[in-house]
Amino acid sequence: MLIYWADDEYKIKLFGHTYFVFFPEWFYKFFHITHRLQEGMAFHFLFMWFFILNGVFYVIYTIISGEWRELVPQKKSFKEAWLVLLHDLHIRKMAPPQKKYNAAQRIAYTAIIVMGIGSVITGLAIYKPVQCYYLTWICGGYHFARILHFVLTLGYVFFFVIHIVQVFLAGWKNFSSVITGFEVVNNKPKPIIEKGHDEEKS
Amino acid sequence: MTKKKVKSPLTTEQKINRRTFLSFGVFGAAVAGGVFGWKWLYNSPDEVTAITGGTRVPLRRALNKTEIAVRRLFYSEKHLVKTYPKSMAAKNVRQNSDVGVESPIDLAAWKLQVTKGNGEKLLIGLEDIKALPKTEIIFDFKCVEGWDQIQYWGGLSFVDFIKHFNLDTETKMDYVGMETPDKLYYVGLDMDSALHPQTLLAYEMNDKPVPLNHGAPLRLIIPVKYGVKNLKRIGSISFSNQRPRDYWAELGYDYFLGL
Numbered sequence: 519m520l521i522y523w524a525d526d527e528y529k530i531k532l533f534g535h536t537y538f539v540f541f542p543e544w545f546y547k548f549f550h551i552t553h554r555l556q557e558g559m560a561f562h563f564l565f566m567w568f569f570i571l572n573g574v575f576y577v578i579y580t581i582i583s584g585e586w587r588e589l590v591p592q593k594k595s596f597k598e599a600w601l602v603l604l605h606d607l608h609i610r611k612m613a614p615p616q617k618k619y620n621a622a623q624r625i626a627y628t629a630i631i632v633m634g635i636g637s638v639i640t641g642l643a644i645y646k647p648v649q650c651y652y653l654t655w656i657c658g659g660y661h662f663a664r665i666l667h668f669v670l671t672l673g674y675v676f677f678f679v680i681h682i683v684q685v686f687l688a689g690w691k692n693f694s695s696v697i698t699g700f701e702v703v704n705n706k707p708k709p710i711i712e713k714g715h716d717e718e719k720s
Numbered sequence: 721m722t723k724k725k726v727k728s729p730l731t732t733e734q735k736i737n738r739r740t741f742l743s744f745g746v747f748g749a750a751v752a753g754g755v756f757g758w759k760w761l762y763n764s765p766d767e768v769t770a771i772t773g774g775t776r777v778p779l780r781r782a783l784n785k786t787e788i789a790v791r792r793l794f795y796s797e798k799h800l801v802k803t804y805p806k807s808m809a810a811k812n813v814r815q816n817s818d819v820g821v822e823s824p825i826d827l828a829a830w831k832l833q834v835t836k837g838n839g840e841k842l843l844i845g846l847e848d849i850k851a852l853p854k855t856e857i858i859f860d861f862k863c864v865e866g867w868d869q870i871q872y873w874g875g876l877s878f879v880d881f882i883k884h885f886n887l888d889t890e891t892k893m894d895y896v897g898m899e900t901p902d903k904l905y906y907v908g909l910d911m912d913s914a915l916h917p918q919t920l921l922a923y924e925m926n927d928k929p930v931p932l933n934h935g936a937p938l939r940l941i942i943p944v945k946y947g948v949k950n951l952k953r954i955g956s957i958s959f960s961n962q963r964p965r966d967y968w969a970e971l972g973y974d975y976f977l978g979l
Binding site: 560 | 744774775779780795796801974
């Protein structure tokens with residue numbers, strides 16, 4: 519965030535009227551981030567490597583393990599995601615049936631990968647706009663690429679907040695399954711009424 | 721006779737416990753690694769200010785390595801900065817800093833001092849520079865602070881300057897250093913960027929002589945670098961195999977700041 523310090527460009531302006539300032543004065547004071555652009559840039563250009571490598575390894579893993587099948591949105595996902603949203607907001611009682619991830623998750627987890635690729639491309643486009651001029655051109659020019667890069671960052675903040683809230687709402691068992699990769703479900707054995715039932719099974 | 725202990729197969733319960741323990745162990749180690757890694761980095765000492773300064777040692781190492789790696793990957797003098805029609809050039813050209821151009825100056829007496837590799841000094845007057853073919857550029861000037869502006873500059877291209885004043889031997893060296901006459905502002909440039917075909921010693925802005933606050937009588941325009949490298953009011957030029965001193969690199973910025 520330090521990188522956004524120096525020139526206060528980050529506001530939404532339409533027809534000469536400023537509607538929203540992303541980083542007002544109190545924001546800088548509160549986080550003690552005046553005159554720290556060089557520090558922010560230094561961190562930025564180190565952590566971009568972790569960002570890229572993390573993304574690359576994650577995508578490779580999902581491909582090799584076949585997990586991508588659980589993560590990529592299906593045709594019905596877009597319709598279902600709406601129902602999931604209504605359910606999560608307690609407007610609708612039933613959520614559509616799901617496998618490992620629900621429709622909204624599929625969309626979100628795939629979108630974040632697309633966003634990540636977008637951040638790398640727009641990032642390169644503004645990091646080396648002369649050498650990577652073709653990327654800058656694809657991103658609609660230097661100035662627009664900067665805006666895209668910033669909007670994507672807002673997207674991560676939004677994703678992060680929703681994500682953390684959902685993790686808390688889903689509870690400890692769900693979190694534990696995220697770490698271990700499994701969730702223990704103790705089904706109480708149903709009393710057998712008919713003997714024939716057992717034979718059918720075997 | 722020794723009896724081999726036969727391990728009994730794990731019960732489901734044991735398997736669950738074991739996997740849970742391992743998973744959380746790895747997760748905990750990753751979290752701890754992240755926390756301590758960040759603390760180590762954040763608390764690592766600043767470099768001793770020499771050519772560069774003001775940045776934590778590991779971050780400086782990363783900056784240098786990254787810039788050089790990325791340059792090796794993408795840099796070509798054939799990659800030109802995008803140019804625009806004159807009509808798009810800003811009338812009010814933005815000016816950010818006064819460092820180096822605040823001292824009084826006698827424009828009539830100004831001479832550009834060039835130190836050659838053998839120590840020989842050349843003194844070049846503005847009229848000698850203006851007598852050579854003029855190159856113009858209208859490009860998007862980019863500031864490290866985030867703003868950019870389309871500006872129109874005219875002057876002598878640095879490559880032409882080198883050729884005319886027989887400085888080819890000097891270009892075998894790795895760096896060019898430029899300083900203001902009062903030596904309060906100074907930049908170091910890698911030779912490749914200095915020799916980029918769009919690098920100018922500019923004496924005109926918007927078709928008129930460069931005004932004082934923009935670096936009269938002669939300033940550097942180097943579109944493959946951020947604005948901070950575009951030194952105003954050049955007093956002296958020198959060549960070296962070591963990185964010349966650089967105002968903002970001493971204050972924590974990346975030394976190269978290439979675009």
